[in-house]
Amino acid sequence: MRSSKWRKRRALRCTRQRKSPRDVTQGRHPTAAERRWAETTLTRALEQHPEKPIGAPTGINLDEHGEARFTTLSGRPIRRLYTRADLPEDWSEEKYLGYPGQAPYTRGIHPTGYRGKLWTMRQFSGFASPEETNERYQYLLASGSHGLSVAFDLPTLMGYDSDHAFAEGEVGKCGVAIDSLEDMEILFQGIDLEKITVSMTINSPASVLWAMYLAVAEKQGADWKKISGTLQNDILKEYIAQKEYIYPPAESMRLVVDTFEFGSRYTPRFNTISISGYHIREAGSTAMQELAFTLYDGVEYVEWARKRGLDVDEFAPRLSFFFNAHNDFFEEIAKYRAARKIWYHVMKDRFGAKNERSWLLRFHTQTAGVSLTAQQPIINIARVAIQALAGVLGGTQSLHTDSYDEALALPTAEAARTALRTQQIIAYESGVANTIDPLGGSYFVEHQTLEMEQAALKYFAQLDAMGGMVKAIEHGFPQKEIAEASYQYQRAAEAREKVTVAANEFVIEEESPQTLYIGDAVGKRQCEKLKSLRHRRDNHAVRKALDALKHAAAMTPTAGTGGQVSEANTMPFILEAVKAYATVGEICQALREVYGTYEESAFT
Amino acid sequence: MANENRIRVLVAKPGLDGHDRGAKVIARALRDAGMEVIYTGLRQTADMIVNAALQEDVDVIGLSILSGAHNAIVPRVTELMKQQKMDDVLVLVGGIIPDQDIPALKAAGVSGIFQPGTSMDTIVQFIRENVKPRGVTA
Numbered sequence: 001m002r003s004s005k006w007r008k009r010r011a012l013r014c015t016r017q018r019k020s021p022r023d024v025t026q027g028r029h030p031t032a033a034e035r036r037w038a039e040t041t042l043t044r045a046l047e048q049h050p051e052k053p054i055g056a057p058t059g060i061n062l063d064e065h066g067e068a069r070f071t072t073l074s075g076r077p078i079r080r081l082y083t084r085a086d087l088p089e090d091w092s093e094e095k096y097l098g099y100p101g102q103a104p105y106t107r108g109i110h111p112t113g114y115r116g117k118l119w120t121m122r123q124f125s126g127f128a129s130p131e132e133t134n135e136r137y138q139y140l141l142a143s144g145s146h147g148l149s150v151a152f153d154l155p156t157l158m159g160y161d162s163d164h165a166f167a168e169g170e171v172g173k174c175g176v177a178i179d180s181l182e183d184m185e186i187l188f189q190g191i192d193l194e195k196i197t198v199s200m201t202i203n204s205p206a207s208v209l210w211a212m213y214l215a216v217a218e219k220q221g222a223d224w225k226k227i228s229g230t231l232q233n234d235i236l237k238e239y240i241a242q243k244e245y246i247y248p249p250a251e252s253m254r255l256v257v258d259t260f261e262f263g264s265r266y267t268p269r270f271n272t273i274s275i276s277g278y279h280i281r282e283a284g285s286t287a288m289q290e291l292a293f294t295l296y297d298g299v300e301y302v303e304w305a306r307k308r309g310l311d312v313d314e315f316a317p318r319l320s321f322f323f324n325a326h327n328d329f330f331e332e333i334a335k336y337r338a339a340r341k342i343w344y345h346v347m348k349d350r351f352g353a354k355n356e357r358s359w360l361l362r363f364h365t366q367t368a369g370v371s372l373t374a375q376q377p378i379i380n381i382a383r384v385a386i387q388a389l390a391g392v393l394g395g396t397q398s399l400h401t402d403s404y405d406e407a408l409a410l411p412t413a414e415a416a417r418t419a420l421r422t423q424q425i426i427a428y429e430s431g432v433a434n435t436i437d438p439l440g441g442s443y444f445v446e447h448q449t450l451e452m453e454q455a456a457l458k459y460f461a462q463l464d465a466m467g468g469m470v471k472a473i474e475h476g477f478p479q480k481e482i483a484e485a486s487y488q489y490q491r492a493a494e495a496r497e498k499v500t501v502a503a504n505e506f507v508i509e510e511e512s513p514q515t516l517y518i519g520d521a522v523g524k525r526q527c528e529k530l531k532s533l534r535h536r537r538d539n540h541a542v543r544k545a546l547d548a549l550k551h552a553a554a555m556t557p558t559a560g561t562g563g564q565v566s567e568a569n570t571m572p573f574i575l576e577a578v579k580a581y582a583t584v585g586e587i588c589q590a591l592r593e594v595y596g597t598y599e600e601s602a603f604t
Numbered sequence: 605m606a607n608e609n610r611i612r613v614l615v616a617k618p619g620l621d622g623h624d625r626g627a628k629v630i631a632r633a634l635r636d637a638g639m640e641v642i643y644t645g646l647r648q649t650a651d652m653i654v655n656a657a658l659q660e661d662v663d664v665i666g667l668s669i670l671s672g673a674h675n676a677i678v679p680r681v682t683e684l685m686k687q688q689k690m691d692d693v694l695v696l697v698g699g700i701i702p703d704q705d706i707p708a709l710k711a712a713g714v715s716g717i718f719q720p721g722t723s724m725d726t727i728v729q730f731i732r733e734n735v736k737p738r739g740v741t742a
Contacts, residue, residue: 154620154671166647169676170620243622243646284625370625374720407720409702483628490629494723503721512703518672600645 021046023079030085042080051080056496073328073498074286075488076451082443088450093441096450100436103348105340106449108395109360113436114427119391120398121423122199124366126151126176127410128522130186133176136413137191143417144424147229148191149199149400151175152209157244159205159588162526171523174410175201179530180583184212185219194222198229199274199364199398204246206233207259208587211574214267230271230320230364233259236297237276239473239600241283241482246588249470251595253304255570258557260305260315262571265563271320273301274364280478281324282370284486287335290324291452292459293469293478295342299460300469302351308566309559312351316358323396325387326368332387333439334448336363336394341449342456365391366400372407376502377513380404385422392426393439399423409515476601530583537581545580546590549573553594611735612662616644616653618681621671626698630666633724639731650680658688663735666727669699674709682713692736698722 024030024038051068053061063069063077070078079086088096098104101111110116123140125148126133137148152175155167161179162171171177178184188198193216202209210231217227235252238245245252256273263272277294285293298319305315321339325332343361347353367387372380381404388401401419403411411419427433439445466472473479492498499505549570557568565571570591577587615631617624624646631643642660644653657665665685669677678697685693697709698718706717716730 154673158620160620166620169673170671173672174621238622243624244620245622282625283623284629408700483632486625487629487632490633490724494725504723515702517702517704520675 028085030083034083034085053497055492055499059495059497060492061497072287072331073326073489074288074331074485075492076286076288076331082447084443086443086447091446096446097440103359104344105360106337107437107440109340109362109397110436113395114392114433115436118427118433119396120146120197121420121427122147122149122197122364122398122400123416123420124149124151124199124201124400125411125416126153127174127516128172128176128518129525130176130178130183132522134187134189134191136416137187139413140416140420141191141196143420145420147197147199147398150187150201152200152202153177154244156205156209156584157202159208159246159584159592161530161583161585162523163530164585167523169520169523171520171526173518177522177526178209178212178584179526180533180581181212181215181578182529182533182581183526184209184216188213188216188220192222193217193220194226199232200229201232203232203235203238203242203244204252205584205588206231206235207255207571207574208578208584210259211571211578215575215579224267226269227267228269228271230274231259232276232322233273234276234297234322236300236469236473237279237294239598240280240293240297240478241285242279243600245598247591247595248598249473252598253301253470254557255591256301257305257308257310258565258569258571260301260318261308261310261557261559261565261569263318264310264314265560265565268318270318271362272315272318274320274322275301276322278322278324278366280482281326281368283482284370284489285482286485287326287328287331288452288455289459289478289481289485291335291339291342292456292463294321294323295339295346295456296460296463296469298343299346299350302347303468306351308557312347312353313355313358316347316351316353317355317360320397321361321363323363323365323391324368325365325391325394325396327371327383327387329386329390330439330445330448332390333394334445334452336365336391336396337437337445337449338452338456339363340395342453362397364398364400365394365396367391367402369402369406371500372402372404373500373502374407375507376510377404377407379502380407381418381422384419385426388423389426389430389432392432393437395437405513405515408513410518412514412516479600533581533583541580542577542582542586545573545577545582546586549577549587550590550594553591610638610640611664611731612640612642612660613664613666613731614642614644614653614657614660614662615666615668616648616656617646617668618648618650618653618677619669619671619673620647621669621673622646623670624668626670627666627668630668630698630724630727634666634728634731637728650677650684653681654684654688654690657685657690657693662693663738664694664696664731666696666698669697669701672700674699674701675705678709678714679712685713692738694731694735696727696730698727 053068097106100108154170259272275298277290281290340361344359347359367384401422403415403419405415552573555568557566560566631641635641695714696716
């Protein structure tokens, strides 16, 4: 016999059932067990302790019913709990993930993950003169860095010599000043370019700096077929985000395709481009925008190379990518996993690539410079560790960890070493490199990965409708999308809806730390070196090489045949010019005379 | 129609650097705070900035510099402003400015320097409190 007390309790439970949290059943089909959990355990807990948003209980942190809302860094709502009910009904490992090293590569491009080879620890570095930067490179290599990554100063990035009026006050400040082949020789003195891989963050003048690099390698006696490294060479994200462009888009794209063709013929192990979301994210985009715009930039490069007549499987294996690692741990991991899958489908289905290497999205990751606080800078070490871990769990091929003092200045040697040590702790102590894609199969991570993919493909459709990325840039579309996202984030941060430790919460009074200070002496020294070079070199040979370059640059290239590059490919002419010790500024000026320059409308 | 009581601000991005996230966010925040904002776009020389400020008859010039070139650029702007007798225009600098450079920039005529992590609200308040009163109008 059941007591009346029991019946009462049961009746009470029934009323509670009607009050079960609406978000559990809205738009999803939980199992009976999950439903029971929601109606009983969860409902009771919510009655006793309502959920509280992380950050101020306003704006983005409240849903339409005035209840706590939890969102990613990019503002996407996140559920309380993810279960099988959050994956598509037909979801299965085989159908949606595949295995590592197998299509669609969601779980990684290597069948052995990091067990065969760890990611490359590659620290971005460069400041002041080539001499000082060479010293820093030797230090980083001695500290256990696997590869180098060159940061150039703004005059170099913009194609001006150190003695140009526009370079005043800028020489050696944001990176190393490189004016001529002589500087490049100093930069890599004592570094064996056949053994060390080098990445170069250079875009508009990419072919010029690459030619200098190849000339140094040649002088060292290194075989071009063996050298490996990465040229950033991603001009589209310059128009979209970082704004270091010189020539108009079509002409810039032609120079990029010239490097694809040259690389596919002569430097088969060199990545001729690093298609970069990093800068798009730093400019304030969301994670989805970073993913979508970056991969679509990749589509645009392939389209332009195919228009030239290049075979997709010839150059696509040397396309590489570069993503940001920001604060929202799972959102970032989902982004990398989705990126691999999308790129596989793009290459195979959209472009008909047959070479498996063309399908693989290989990427470098850098932790988010923009996330670092100038306040209590030492805590940035913790931020960087979390971000770097996301990159590793997302399956990155190489990684740069930011130094803790980078919100204030270029890093000191000690800060740079600490950043490298952070990666080493992840690699050698944490155990995360033991197994492949350890988060694969997590309901949350798989759901996020699918959401990322869907959001990116939605942008793809929009960009296709606009006629491609160059057209979209001319309309200011990605620029405006990013500016809007950036402002929304800043607004949420000002309202403390999004918390930044040390900047808008947990603030203390403090002294500024010691940082690296780069004075103006390097500018004077570079100017003196240029003056002497212009006096010593064969100026007739320089003039001849620049004229030949201008002639080629004015022609319309079609793909070369018989293992040769097009007669109009600018790379061989740029190589001749750098070997004659023509400067970065002189070569870029020659191209400016042919192509003109670009100015964007000021979008705010 | 321009409202005569509105504070007019020129947000400028001098030097070679193209990192314009901060400039754009500030431009929008000042606009949302009721100010008239003119954003110059990238790579403005000191001449271009001072000319634009004169043309637009602004009360405030905000320079966004992240590249470390402030010691070369800022004194050039303030010098040109002196030549043009623009003593009533407030000059602000935002960006990555090392502490040790602040005294020289202030001596050159900069009223406010905003380092990384400054809130938009702080800048809005600073402008409201420090903007110089307009000359007597007819």
